[in-house]
Amino acid sequence: MSDDEVDHELLDLLRQKFGLGPGDASAPPETRVLENAQFIYDNSIDVALDMRHTKLAAVEILKQMQEREYSTKTWAEHPLHPKAKDESTLNFIFTMDLLNFSFWSEKSEEERFAVCYRGTRWTGYWSLVAALQRALDEGIPITTPSFWTDEEGCSEDVLKNVFRSETEEEIPMFQGRIDCLREAGQVLDMEFDSSVGVLVEDGKKSAAGLVNLLAERFTCFRDEAIFDGKKVRFLKRAQIFVADLWAAFDGEGYGEFDDIDKITMFADYRVPQMLHSLGCMSYCPPLEGRIRRLQTIEPAHSWELQIRGCSIWAIELLRREILKLQSDANINAILIDFFLYDLAKERERAKVEAIPHHRTRSIWY
Numbered sequence: 377m378s379d380d381e382v383d384h385e386l387l388d389l390l391r392q393k394f395g396l397g398p399g400d401a402s403a404p405p406e407t408r409v410l411e412n413a414q415f416i417y418d419n420s421i422d423v424a425l426d427m428r429h430t431k432l433a434a435v436e437i438l439k440q441m442q443e444r445e446y447s448t449k450t451w452a453e454h455p456l457h458p459k460a461k462d463e464s465t466l467n468f469i470f471t472m473d474l475l476n477f478s479f480w481s482e483k484s485e486e487e488r489f490a491v492c493y494r495g496t497r498w499t500g501y502w503s504l505v506a507a508l509q510r511a512l513d514e515g516i517p518i519t520t521p522s523f524w525t526d527e528e529g530c531s532e533d534v535l536k537n538v539f540r541s542e543t544e545e546e547i548p549m550f551q552g553r554i555d556c557l558r559e560a561g562q563v564l565d566m567e568f569d570s571s572v573g574v575l576v577e578d579g580k581k582s583a584a585g586l587v588n589l590l591a592e593r594f595t596c597f598r599d600e601a602i603f604d605g606k607k608v609r610f611l612k613r614a615q616i617f618v619a620d621l622w623a624a625f626d627g628e629g630y631g632e633f634d635d636i637d638k639i640t641m642f643a644d645y646r647v648p649q650m651l652h653s654l655g656c657m658s659y660c661p662p663l664e665g666r667i668r669r670l671q672t673i674e675p676a677h678s679w680e681l682q683i684r685g686c687s688i689w690a691i692e693l694l695r696r697e698i699l700k701l702q703s704d705a706n707i708n709a710i711l712i713d714f715f716l717y718d719l720a721k722e723r724e725r726a727k728v729e730a731i732p733h734h735r736t737r738s739i740w741y
């Protein structure tokens with residue numbers, strides 16, 4: 377680790393533990409995700425971004441987001457997302473984003489893991505949301521942190537039932553999900569009175585501060601890697617947790633942050649696919665071939681890091697182009713990201729031709 381990183385790491389720790397740091401101890405927290413994404417983009421040779429398509433996409437995205445009046449309010453309009461602006465929704469979102477990863481399957485649409493809830497068959501991200509809602513309907517306190525450390529009440533069998541499938545395939549990375557629940561339950565119990573509300577309050581209304589707190593105190597949120605010898609942070613689930621709170625609570629209460637625009641795109645496997653369809657991002661032939669053959673890419677492989685870093689940077693470029701078109705557009709990286717995820721799912725349902733998403737199996741996204 378270079379001196380620079382050691383300083384960053386140490387200063388973040390000192391600042392958060394003892395309020396120490398360079399000069400002004402109250403220097404606003406930074407996640408360094410966007411700066412790391414630019415570093416990856418500047419040093420990527422297998423993934424490229426295209427400014428002409430980015431400018432064209434910015435026109436279309438701005439137009440569609442305005443036509444659909446896309447805003448934080450869109451979040452609660454989704455059928456399965458909780459609507460109440462209270463602690464139960466806070467706990468739901470924390471549980472959801474603790475487990476918001478790796479839903480993709482090697483099986484067919486018919487055989488893949490699926491959850492039937494209120495008469496609809498859900499897959500992917502929505503299968504997780506449906507499973508949590510179903511568990512709550514069945515009286516299982518799956519969104520209560522103290523439940524996660526109760527190995528009797530919250531046994532593997534109980535969790536198998538919570539995540540039971542309509543098909544033979546169990547939820548991907550079932551053991552990894554248990555490990556996340558157990559660790560989060562323990563850390564919340566030891567450091568935050570088993571309360572997600574206390575954790576959020578410790579973020580002091582700073583989105584970057586809460587993201588850094590999650591990455592520092594929970595290993596299961598510490599989404600980072602080494603690229604070209606430098607530590608890079610993606611912090612996808614920590615960031616999407618803050619973004620979901622901001623959207624669900626419409627920027628108030630638990631969702632009130634004074635630096636929400638420091639949150640970047642969430643480096644997952646769905647939005648990169650959409651960026652490719654828009655012509656904003658492209659892959660070198662060997663990488664494109666691997667993706668089209670549905671072959672997996674190992675976690676922390678340079679190709680994976682280039683896809684994730686360039687995707688974050690691509691959304692930043694889109695955001696800048698949109699603001700050039702309309703400087704007062706009430707749009708940030710979060711809303712662009714949410715919009716592109718939803719658009720990708722609409723196009724998938726409409727069976728619009730697209731490159732497959734990349735396949736990396738990990739708990740980070």
Ligand SMILES: Nc1nc2c(c(CN[C@H]3C=C[C@H](O)[C@@H]3O)cn2[C@@H]2O[C@H](COP(=O)(O)O)[C@@H](O)[C@H]2O)c(=O)[nH]1
Pocket residue numbers: 450451454476477478479480499500501502641642643644645646647713714715717718741
């Ligand atoms: N970048 C980004 N990644 C997102 C989401 C969401 C859902 N967010 C909801 C909240 C507000 C929005 O309006 C969405 O309705 C899930 N994912 C990620 O995608 C993958 C799942 O894909 P599939 O298997 O096809 O469902 C998996 O890595 C999951 O973590 C997002 O918004 N942005």
